Amino acid sequence: MEAIAFDTNGGPQVLRRVALADPAPGPGEVLIRVAYAGVNYAEAEHRRGVFGPVNGLEVPGLEVSGVVAGLGAGVDGLAVGQPVAAYLPDFGGYAELAVTRAEFVLPVPDGLDLVAAGGFGCVAPTAYGIVAAAGRLAAGETVLIHAAAGGVGSLAVQIARALGAGTLIGTVGRADKVARAEQLGYDLVLPRTGFAPAVLTATAGRGVDVVLDPVGGSVRAESLPLLAPFGRLVAFGDAAAEADLSLPLLSLWKHNRTAGGYNIGDLARRAPGLWRAHALAVLGLIAEGKVRFEVAEVVPLDEVRAVHERLDAGATVGKIVLRIAAGA
Numbered sequence: 001m002e003a004i005a006f007d008t009n010g011g012p013q014v015l016r017r018v019a020l021a022d023p024a025p026g027p028g029e030v031l032i033r034v035a036y037a038g039v040n041y042a043e044a045e046h047r048r049g050v051f052g053p054v055n056g057l058e059v060p061g062l063e064v065s066g067v068v069a070g071l072g073a074g075v076d077g078l079a080v081g082q083p084v085a086a087y088l089p090d091f092g093g094y095a096e097l098a099v100t101r102a103e104f105v106l107p108v109p110d111g112l113d114l115v116a117a118g119g120f121g122c123v124a125p126t127a128y129g130i131v132a133a134a135g136r137l138a139a140g141e142t143v144l145i146h147a148a149a150g151g152v153g154s155l156a157v158q159i160a161r162a163l164g165a166g167t168l169i170g171t172v173g174r175a176d177k178v179a180r181a182e183q184l185g186y187d188l189v190l191p192r193t194g195f196a197p198a199v200l201t202a203t204a205g206r207g208v209d210v211v212l213d214p215v216g217g218s219v220r221a222e223s224l225p226l227l228a229p230f231g232r233l234v235a236f237g238d239a240a241a242e243a244d245l246s247l248p249l250l251s252l253w254k255h256n257r258t259a260g261g262y263n264i265g266d267l268a269r270r271a272p273g274l275w276r277a278h279a280l281a282v283l284g285l286i287a288e289g290k291v292r293f294e295v296a297e298v299v300p301l302d303e304v305r306a307v308h309e310r311l312d313a314g315a316t317v318g319k320i321v322l323r324i325a326a327g328a
């Protein structure tokens with residue numbers, strides 16, 4: 001099979017097209033002929049070596065859509081030829097064939113096409129998990145979402161709205177993203193620079209109940225004091241690659257604050273049933289018409305380097321998927 005891979009950590013230029021042996025599904029696994037592969041910021045981090053140094057030839061890609069091409073021993077409830085969406089905890093999505101455990105494979109339901117399904121398996125459970133599980137959103141609560149126009153951000157705002165959130169505030173790192181984020185359903189979109197005083201002004205000094213933060217560093221540090229009593233800060237990324245917030249518990253209990261986190265890889269290892277429950281919850285919201293799951297761009301596989309350049313620069317908006325084989 002053909003794939004995009006890298007064997008050196010570095011910039012987008014390390015990504016190259018390679019020919020690899022076709023993978024085979026082991027017990028409990030599903031082989032997928034990939035149609036579309038979602039593009040995630042984590043794949044730029046993987047390429048750069050943020051998750052550890054490269055070990056041989058590695059194929060990035062955390063989520064795909066396609067059709068089932070083979071079933072390992074013991075897999076029930078799926079059939080060869082069936083359209084599916086999948087999460088790949090061990091990467092491997094930028095390829096014509098991908099293998100993952102059956103518990104991370106979902107039949108594509110009516111209302112979701114293969115294009116959108118390609119960007120679902122990582123982003124959708126993450127967006128639901130940060131809002132509902134880690135954020136423990138209650139009806140009427142105010143939410144602050146950083147990287148508001150990104151893949152996760154553009155879905156998290158809709159899920160929060162669907163689950164009954166009150167005021168939804170987003171921040172974006174570039175002025176040209178404000179208008180785009182405003183279309184997603186935020187009540188207020190702020191440029192990242194100077195967001196903290198602006199959030200306090202917008203909430204009449206009360207602050208927010210939930211902060212969803214994939215940026216980290218100074219953004220995390222400035223967000224924590226914005227929590228209203230019993231508010232929750234959910235850390236789920238460190239795109240800024242700055243030193244992370246560290247603090248004694250004293251500053252949490254003295255101000256009725258909670259700091260927590262979300263990590264889909266840990267969930268996949270320790271509680272895969274929750275990945276599935278969260279993914280199905282999003283499918284339920286889509287079926288009810290409460291969430292629109294849309295892909296902003298479909299990009300040919302040969303343009304993967306250009307997409308990664310934009311990821312590195314923080315210049316993407318919405319969800320991007322790579323077209324691997326549209327008719328798979």
Ligand SMILES: NC(=O)c1ccc[n+]([C@@H]2O[C@H](COP(=O)([O-])OP(=O)(O)OC[C@H]3O[C@@H](n4cnc5c(N)ncnc54)[C@H](OP(=O)(O)O)[C@@H]3O)[C@@H](O)[C@H]2O)c1
Nearest residue numbers: 040041147150151152172173214236237239262263264314
């Ligand atoms: N913990 C988990 O399990 C999990 C799962 C999925 C995703 N994530 C994290 O969630 C975040 C969103 O993921 P995504 O794939 O949907 O990406 P995305 O939001 O579409 O793109 C990443 C965004 O991060 C922001 N950013 C802030 N500082 C940046 C910097 N120095 N360089 C580049 N971008 C920067 C940019 O938005 P602004 O211009 O608005 O700042 C950029 O658009 C990422 O941080 C990702 O690692 C975590």
